[in-house]
Amino acid sequence: MHIRAMARAENRPVTVHMIAEHVGVSPAAVSTVLANRHEERRLAPATVERIRQAVRELGYVPNVAARRLRAHDPEVRHMELGILTSFEAPLFLVSRALRQLQQAVDERSGPDRRFSVTIDMFHAGRLREMPGLLNASRFNGAIITNTLPQDDAFLKSTTLPYAVVVQGRRLANYCCVLETPGEVGQRAAEIMLARGRKNLAVITPTLLTESTADRAEAFCAAVRTATGSEPARVTAEDFTPCSGATAVQEHLRAQPKCDGLFAVTDTLALGAFHALKKVGRRVPEDVAVVGVGDHEHADFFEPPLTCVGPVYDRVVAEIVTLLFNLMSRRRVRPTEVFVAPIIARRVSA
Amino acid sequence: MHIRAMARAENRPVTVHMIAEHVGVSPAAVSTVLANRHEERRLAPATVERIRQAVRELGYVPNVAARRLRAHDPEVRHMELGILTSFEAPLFLVSRALRQLQQAVDERSGPDRRFSVTIDMFHAGRLREMPGLLNASRFNGAIITNTLPQDDAFLKSTTLPYAVVVQGRRLANYCCVLETPGEVGQRAAEIMLARGRKNLAVITPTLLTESTADRAEAFCAAVRTATGSEPARVTAEDFTPCSGATAVQEHLRAQPKCDGLFAVTDTLALGAFHALKKVGRRVPEDVAVVGVGDHEHADFFEPPLTCVGPVYDRVVAEIVTLLFNLMSRRRVRPTEVFVAPIIARRVSA
């Protein structure tokens, strides 16, 4: 064991102890230098220099977990909250969640209770690889959002052993907050039908989350029920206006009679606007457009975009409430909270 | 000391040890239950229940730092990187930084080297209150952005003892990446002047970062030099289009002859569009508008917004490179990296 330890030592992370050995002093001396307190603790300048040299040479990287543990004041309890989202998703819901969560946290912080809130990203579909998720060594509580079906499957298979609220997805073993299933698509369809639109299409990105899929499904179902015919499906590469524009432009070529577009996100609707202008069709006279999400700038689109969707601040408020209830164990059972969509009637439909 | 310890114990965070004492078992047993491994380790079901009960009653919150330290594989070095930004600022630069940083990190990760990247927010002007900043117990490296002058003053006064890259600000004791001072405002002025605009205004938010202040200054200086007259200053409450619209509308009332607007962020330009439409003035025929930042949707504004500004991907690339150089100690001296602005000539000016 001793020999193996030596053998492996080559590539091991450098510790204070190793530096100390290398220089021929105690770990205490090294630590003193690292904290820049050698003056007050009266280390000889020559020693300080030798230690500094070694620190540089060996490429020392402090272990923050160890430092945190040590630095931590035993009088205050510290809770780590994370907002977990995928890189690929837009950040606007996240930033709202963050703001509200921070506010909730500021209210609850005191001399004996502090919180930290961070945003942590995972690659879509690879949530399971996030370090510290499973062994609960990273968070005391987490909000998980923008998951793909693979991530959902992972979550379903293991109940994370701390407070978790999942957004936009129904999972039996977690507390979930999401828009009322079916409603968004339904309302969008109603708007279109009330305007007498016949040749409808729904624009979705390639990667569908549960929410975006549900919106498209419900829209199609409602249209089918009312008119007997199925809306066209337009698939954009991702969430960006650019990909939306490309997809819609192609669709308009194939289906010039199209007179109503439902975009499952506002960014795609923005792309649709662009494509429509390019081929000289007016919104909403020629083509009605409905978006989802209430993009913070939707009112400033040209024309202002009519949106259907849950009030995100409500969604976030529910999430935050649930999270704190879970953490204080006031509610332990998994729950589903639905937030009904509202319609922001503007100009585009 | 013993008595005081007892006295304080009331309100102390609950530890595994305390639970163990409360139940009358060893910490090992409690830990076993917390990890849900009581089956394989053959704890009596009754004991498990008693422990669970106590965990609930006492409101146990695990100390993640301790868990991390313990869970940590001594073969791999783990580096914690943070992107620190203020709540009040828009996230779009942050999200780009995050994506590029994550990519860099993915490339450098290996079996013996892992990274985690998080976004951490501070209240504008209160960076100093962020826990773990000063005692280096949170990050091995950090990108700091969207600071206010108070934050800058704080940073100037203490050199953080780890790898730090500051964005958008010149601080002698740090590595900084920012747009070339003076250039953005100058270019914006040139565009306006080349179009023969005379009655110019610059729109800024109330809270000015160094960059936004510099843009406005340089714009005014360039205009003053060329024409001898000073552009008007329009102050919006914050960065939102909404506040921009309000401010511009007011300005137009006071200065109906205004024919050129320079907005120090794209979101403010979007608000300006709105205000201009409302009073029936055409862009760019009546009023030219120039924005900064190259908003990811600037091309989809109506009309597409002409932007001046650094290529953000360049900025971020420089930041990431510097950060890794600092961490591997390939470059230790503070540096300033300037990224020259480019002009995205679209329709609005």
Add this chain to the structure above:
DNA sequence: GCTTGCACCTAAATCGATTTAGCTTTTCTC
């Protein structure tokens, strides 16, 4: 009666860094 095996639990080491109290050795003072 003695071993074996099982059920159930604990002592102690460990993760890495920091700090406090204290130990040598040298230098200074009278």
Add this chain to the structure above:
DNA sequence: GAGAAAAGCTAAATCGATTTAGGTGCAAGC
């Protein structure tokens, strides 16, 4: 030259949780 003070450093405890190796007592088997 004795005692005090200063300089320069270290041993060991600590932060909180986890795990490994091992102990104890009881029932079963021969």
